[in-house]
Amino acid sequence: MKHKNSFELFDYWTEKRGARTAPSRTDIEPADIRTLLPHVFICDLSADGQLNFRLAGTALCALHGRELKGSAFASLWLADGVRNAGRTGASVATGATPAVLSLDCLSQGGRVAQAEMLLLPITGPSGLNDRLIGLLSIFDQPYWVGHEPVVGFSSTGIRFIDQAREPVFLANRPEIRLPTPRNFAEAFGQNRKKVAHLVVLDGGRRD
Template sequence: MRHKNSFELFDYWTEKRGKRAAPSRTDIEPADIRTLLPHVFICDLNDDGQLNFRLAGTALCALHGRELKGTAFAALWLADGTRNAGRTGASVASAATPAVLSLDCLSNGGRVAQAEMLLLPITGPSGRNDRLIGMLSIFEPPYWIGHEPIVGFSTTAIRFLDQDRDPLFLANRPEIKLPNAPNFASGFTNNRRQVGHLVVLDGGRRD
């Protein structure tokens, strides 16, 4: 973890967890994390193994320019990353293993911002591991955040966390780089051009 908000939510989750694998949803008091709430979301796992947004903070919805409640968690990713994102989120919820994702966030104007997503397991009313609480934190938010909706995430790395270790030493679970993740920062920024009111991203075959 690198973002201070991630450390704050992780510390709160750890306190509420106690000696359990995960805290209950009812243990989470919104007033306790009021400064983080705009960036926080809760997802639940349905019978088909798909994560869906149960709640989504105002900042997260504004970032995408739409209400996220009821939508699929994996739908926030670009097409080539949806399957991996869905599996990662489902694994956090069902196996009670926290994770941190490093993300590239692509806007509809072809711009890119870097972010960190923390995923933490929680239990529902049944006591089963079928939910997670998460948070998205943008690093050094650029001026266009909130004006150009994010059209998709690309996961550049994943780190699974050992919840029994102090957060300062969470590097004991090394970050797993994803070699096939597109490099938006150098690609889309250089290869975009304006055509009328649209931004065209050059790509595809050259032969």
Template sequence: MKREASVNLFQYWNRLRDGRAAPRRTEIEPADIKALLGDTFILESDARGEAVFRLAGTRLCAIYGRELKGFAFSSLWREKDSRMVMRLVRGVFQDKAVLVMTYDGISRTQRTVPMELLLLPLDGGEQNRRALGIVSSETKPYWLGADPVSDAAVETVRIVDPDREPIFLKNRPPVRMPALDRGMSDDPLRLGARRIRHLLVLPGGRTE
């Protein structure tokens, strides 16, 4: 977590859960996080098991240029990232995982802004799966809110241990998501890699 808003919401959620896997939805008091409300949202799992927006803050809706309530969470992501994102969200719902993700928000006119998303599980039982989230931008470009973000490209993903303080998590390396059109389908042995027992050794930059 690098954004102050993410850290503040995590700390609030962490205090509420008090050692449990997640706090209950009814324990969230909007007045306690009023400075963050414009950027926060709540997801719920619908009858098909798809994550949809139950609530979304005004600033977040302004960034995307539409009211997000009732829309599928997958509608925020480009097709190549959508399935992966939805698997991660199911992990938040089912396993009470904490998800931190960075991505590039891409506007209708192809401007980009770095964003951070934090998703925190809420305890609503098997029939009422929900999660609390927040989205914050690394910068505040002049066009944000006027030129709606209509696409998103995932940069990094972290699954966070909620029992560790966020100050330590800042130094934890994220997993950078590789582009689907490079590297993933190449045969490593064709790229000069060598097999040593169960290991695959890739060529480095040292010549000696």
């Protein structure tokens, strides 16, 4: 982890977890993390195993220029990263192992911002590991964020967090580098098509 917001949420999650593998959703008090709420989201698994947004902070929705509640977690990625993103999210939710993703965020105009996404498991009413709480933090936030929507993420690295280690060591854990598209212009072109005067973005869903 590198962003201070990630450390703050991780410390809070660890406190609420106690001796358990994951805290309950009811343990999370919004007032306790009010400064992080615009960037926080909660996802749960549907009956078919797909991870969907139950809640999404205002900053995250503004970043994409749309309401995210009810949409698929993996739909935020460019087409070539949808499957891996879905598997990673589901692995965190069901396996109770936190993860940190390094991301490149591609805007509608082809601009790029670097971000970090923290994924932490939480349990639902059933007591089962079937959901997660997450946080997206953008590094050196560029001027266009909130004005030019992001059309897709590309994961550039991932690290799973060993809960037995102290948080002070987390920043030094090795990151698994992931392949990225040769260039974002190419990736952007692969995720859109023209219909009359409109541009349609492919979210990667395959029914």
